[in-house]
């Protein structure tokens with residue numbers, strides 16, 4: 001006679017299989033679905049699994065990886081769901097490597113045009129009113145114009161999204177008594193690059209934060225442990241990591257990173273955009289994307305859209321190389337200066353196609369084509385490249401990066 005638990009397992013196994021097949025058939029029509037074996041579902045119930053542990057690890061079957069080079073590592077956008085980037089998969093961009101900082105010896109100096117120059121320890125910073133904010137960070141060098149075999153991660157994996165926690169910079173500036181004559185502040189890191197950027201005071205009083213936590217935990221060393229500046233919506237470079245000094249002044253400091261680097265030569269050959277902080281609206285389809293091979297039938301086109309100017313208001317998707325566009329669904333919550341998920345249901349009938357997405361933000365800014373961008377910016381500019389990118393779909397179902405779109 002069957003025991004109670006055997007009976008339950010068997011009937012649950014059958015139910016699951018039936019439900020799965022019915023669900024799959026409903027969702028993707030007559031497409032082939034591999035028969036599900038109930039064997040494993042029974043095996044795992046025969047002996048207890050591992051008990052609780054101090055810290056968990058991913059399932060051995062789940063292996064998302066950043067793609068590191070000597071100076072950066074890229075978030076595997078194609079492997080992620082929702083909008084939050086796990087801290088250990090956040091992209092990294094280092095100009096002088098990751099310093100090891102002892103939190104008990106850490107200090108942040110705020111001085112210059114202030115009434116009370118002050119040194120803050122980590123514990124001091126944590127005593128101030130604490131705020132959390134979900135927003136994206138993106139390197140302004142975030143475009144790789146690779147060949148057809150380019151992953152989403154390689155196209156634009158120098159962006160990630162986090163729930164950051166810390167103290168508003170304006171709170172600290174109240175504490176030190178910021179001078180009314182201050183118009184800029186310098187942010188300086190304590191890494192070997194001694195990264196320094198000049199930031200307008202308006203940003204300090206708007207939404208700048210001094211953060212010490214990332215997705216509920218201390219910052220990762222590569223992302224600025226123990227403390228970094230966070231400037232929502234602005235080019236990643238200005239969010240100085242391992243922050244050790246803020247100096248208020250009545251002019252920008254003209255550091256290397258805002259003169260020889262992070263400036264944008266324009267098309268006329270003589271003008272250069274400087275202090276081009278804001279990240280323009282952008283989007284990318286993360287699925288289907290290279291290296292997937294798809295079958296004819298229904299596919300949910302999925303991707304991410306974001307803007308440094310505020311909220312994304314719409315994302316349009318084209319499946320015919322830009323000839324016609326359709327509004328995609330945006331997945332709540334749609335936060336300002338944040339990655340937003342979009343999705344569009346597509347019936348692929350089997351011919352060659354090209355899928356692409358185009359983001360619009362609340363200021364009315366529309367993500368440009370590569371040609372339109374080049375016309376305005378010229379051929380020599382390296383930063384702030386946010387063109388519409390595409391994936392081509394061959395008759396054989398192979399999905400490849402639309403590298404042709406970025407030629408010229």
Ligand SMILES: Nc1nc2c(c(=O)[nH]1)N[C@H]1C(S)=C(S)[C@@H](COP(=O)(O)O)O[C@H]1N2
Nearest residue numbers: 091092093094095139189195223236237241
């Ligand atoms: N101190 C310091 N801050 C820094 C950098 C650096 O090299 N040193 N890199 C900048 C650049 S170019 C970017 S894009 C972002 C990347 O932040 P992340 O590594 O946390 O993703 O940090 C910025 N802040």
Ligand SMILES: [Mo]
Nearest residue numbers: 139140236237
């Ligand atoms: Mo960057």
